[in-house]
Amino acid sequence: MAVGEGFTGTLAPIAGITIGVGCAGIKVVGRRDLVIFELSPGSTIGAVFTQNAFCAAPVQICKEHLSTDKPTRFLVINTGNANAGTGQQGLDDARETCTRLAAHKSVGPEQVLPFSTGVIGEYLPMTALANGLPNALATLATDNWHDAAQGILTTDTRQKGASRQFEYGNETISVTGIAKGSGMIKPNMATMLAFIGTDAAIDQDLLQQITREAATASFNRITVDSDTSTNDACVVIATGKAQAPRVTSATDPLYLHLLKTIKELMLSLAQQIIRDGEGASKFIEVRVEGAQDTEEALAVAFSVADSPLFKTAMSASDANWGRILMAVGKTKMERLDVNLVDVYLGAVQIVRAGQRAQGYTEAQGAEVVAREEISVRIVLNRGDFNESVWTSDLSHEYVRINAEYRS
């Protein structure tokens, strides 16, 4: 299941980035499961990773390699195996993957960043992976973004991609990104996997700042099942191949353009992940208004978006607003006056001053929740902060997918 239409647009190539895609047979023979990004010399990179303490071996090696002063030249991504919960062997395997790729292209191993996604707790099949590298490298080309979007999927049913272009002076700047993710989705500083490229030129620390800010406003605002993956990573690459001047300050107008565009793009990718959330039949925005601060708004929004009772009601198209109040009320808040709380389903006010709105009828609510796209707006009336998060419903299909995942 998935909600609405999948991404069908075009993904503009980014000058300075070539992509290779291969089938290494890591879990399933003949499936695209190996993706390589080559970055032109001089590219800068921003990256955020999962906050899960059991972060996977590749996440640890990525951080290690990014902390050196050697510029990143390659990303290598495998699906079918997360290389998480694999201890020293896992670290060795992730390093070996980089070393093998580096040898093919005469760069240092620390100039390669490894990414893995798939089943947790099994060792990487190193022979298959190593044998797959030459084939994937042989396909390196600028127009492989669609194949890469396919090649990084696991339980996803659809590709996720987005592309934006904007004019800056006389130059066109392009930004293109892909993502994967469907379950174990409540990212914390990143999502499952997202790779975004731009041909703008920008200093590394500024790109890191944009990456963090954009991920916070997008991937960190979604939840499928409240579970945070061990392998989340989001990478933004800037090749500097466009002719626009290099961004060297956060007050540079191009910095603001890039931030805005990358935010939009990440939000699009994040929402595509939710539309393809495991078992999703609904795409739900939970918006909280009038909170005392951002943390409070997010806590309330996620309390609703993560509530199994709310999510099963949405799955059944049941406008069960009692469960929304319950989920608001269970959030830890100082002295919430429940008599100030209003709740809207779409344009329909269902709760006014903490109880059923006068004149509200079940038929009105039923009409809204029957839709595939549902907006829930909770107005706390105790401050000026507003936040939205996005989630999917909890369906029979979710249970089926996750009961059968390893079998």
Place this chain on the structure above:
Amino acid sequence: MAVGEGFTGTLAPIAGITIGVGCAGIKVVGRRDLVIFELSPGSTIGAVFTQNAFCAAPVQICKEHLSTDKPTRFLVINTGNANAGTGQQGLDDARETCTRLAAHKSVGPEQVLPFSTGVIGEYLPMTALANGLPNALATLATDNWHDAAQGILTTDTRQKGASRQFEYGNETISVTGIAKGSGMIKPNMATMLAFIGTDAAIDQDLLQQITREAATASFNRITVDSDTSTNDACVVIATGKAQAPRVTSATDPLYLHLLKTIKELMLSLAQQIIRDGEGASKFIEVRVEGAQDTEEALAVAFSVADSPLFKTAMSASDANWGRILMAVGKTKMERLDVNLVDVYLGAVQIVRAGQRAQGYTEAQGAEVVAREEISVRIVLNRGDFNESVWTSDLSHEYVRINAEYRS
């Protein structure tokens, strides 16, 4: 669905407590939905309630009445309607319920405590409720605990009850309790509804202390779906009808006996709730050992017990230990060294030092998770604190029940 055998023991009457059960037709005609407890004069009472900010009208009125110096003489419990999210009308209705009952028995309205459970957001059908009171009062008797255990159920498939007796000096002290609850179960200082009586004599403040301590060690250690009800309440009544001397100090040996017995009894009731959790096909203990403090142990245990991915794996009898590591890792902890973490499924060690234990085979794990009762033990090896929580799995049946609840 439900796990194992339901409660089939006897529930010993408690001298000084009579119980009436009636059918008021609050939601379904002919179903037992009204239960009244009469407490003999001189009884003391301990009570804890939900921490959900949207606490129901009856919870608010209970607190109001308990804060007066008038001794409680009656509890009145209705099912089929939670009287939550009902604003001023709800408060008026809960007060009116007390007033009506008080008039029948010539006590003050503040000597009656009201409890409601059922659908959120609808007004109490006051005529049906008021008309039902005389019939329920006509059945007041000491041996109605079983009927009361039946009369307080909603989506539960089974009665929950427990009874203990112990000798103190030459006296026998009895403790009997009942509970209801199946969904919206992650109590916070209480459970859905639990009523426990003893014939011991004990000062009110000491009984309150026991109630709080025992609820913390039992009802606050369970989760079906991470959702905290608006109506949770747990009440302990001490009638003082046994001949044993009155407990007037927490150092009194009888205080410790009572505390131990009431804790055991609440734990039995709490575990019965989990065995009858919505859609439950597994009864799962998640035990965390070697934590730095109690809060940390509980945070890790609940992170696992509430993880939809862990719970669906258990439903499918899949020993997916990667999901256990994921859920441990997503808990907020200062500097967790994942390389110290061990995990056991039953007696089988599946994770040693943060990765798959040497010699562990899938067959060993599969054998454990195929059982109806599963124990997961997570050893953090960073402190001396251990805690257990109990949960059920996330099954197709859970989704079905909660998708269809209001229809």
